Amino acid sequence: MSTKVSMNVNGKPVLADVEPRTLLVQYLREHLGLTGTHVGCDTSQCGCCNVHLNGEAVKSCTLFAIQCEGQDITTIEGLAEEDGTLHPMQQAFWEHHGLQCGFCTPGMVMVACDIARRRPDADEKTIRHELEGNICRCTGYQHIVEAIESGIKAMNAKG
């Protein structure tokens, strides 16, 4: 049995009929076509599906869409500006080669922005610890950590 759910996704109100068992990530990808949010493991471990729920990073594979009634969701598609100018954290990943295959990148960037919000003074050690819930199988994390350090500085400078 489906039920109505409404929320704001990337600043736009959306309304849909979903089954209660529809996960947020399924809703984003399959109903709204926002396929930037990835499903890497489906068991809450890899972090590829991270989005922001009311500004905080959460794993959208471990959340029902119906739980997000009336809430604000931001996905990776919602970070860049309308004219295509990248968000400072995306720009930092670009400049520091913070990705190889790119599969984990949306989750990494969303969590990186969350680290910047909570820990604007985060050093390398803190960033590595904060990435506990994000798995990358390509890079060895070195460039990701460098990108996040740089991205946090850029976000701080932008204010």
Added chain:
Amino acid sequence: MYEFNYHRPKSLDEASSAAKDAEDRKILAGGMTLIPSMKLRLAAPSDLIDLADVDGLKGITVGSDTVTIGAMTRHYDVQTSADVQKAIPALAALAGGIGDPSVRHRGTIGGSVAHSDPAADYPAAVLGLDATVKTDNREIAADDFFTGLFETALEEAEIITAIEFKIPDAAAYIKFPQPASGFALVGAFVAKFGGDVRVAITGAKDCVFRVTEMEQALASNFSPDAIADIQIGDDDLLADIHCAADYRAHLVTVMAKRAVAQAAG
């Protein structure tokens, strides 16, 4: 995942009624364990009662002797609470070591305690700090609460509303995490209340338990040396691909010693 009926009650009374009326209900708090379990079809409730909109289940209250944490209070909120950090720093640190940041943004203390995962962190604090589990119809002492593997004293439709922790003179929680999951292979919560000491161990048996022999030794001499020679038997200890029973038994003593050293320091 199987289908289910979703309920979003606005009050505790409504939640209790919905839980009682359902054929096979689960209470949805943060969902950090329940939702993965449902995806794996390990759990297949007919009805989910989501507590998200129920008033009065969130928040932290510090009294003269106790810290009371609402059941829907998230790990992140306990971790970053200045009040908890001041009153029971070991509890704030424990909350900050659960899962990862995104999980701590959703996971709740009530959900963790109700689930009684054998490797969960919070049960060690509940038992170690002689807490009281408050529900929608009674209060349950920690010593009576955890009864087995994913089993507690909760009735089928009973809902945890808050956990009341006693404030210790000193306490510490040390765990040996399984590197991939972060769950405790063994975790030790040690708390000192005047001349009494409580030692609660998680990760080693079907559910959290106390080690009275260590508690007695620490009551007269609160130092790691006092328990260095106390080894628990490994007959009923968990054994799995990550850790054999005798190794878990060894870790119990090592983690307890480290917790005492940190609490005493």
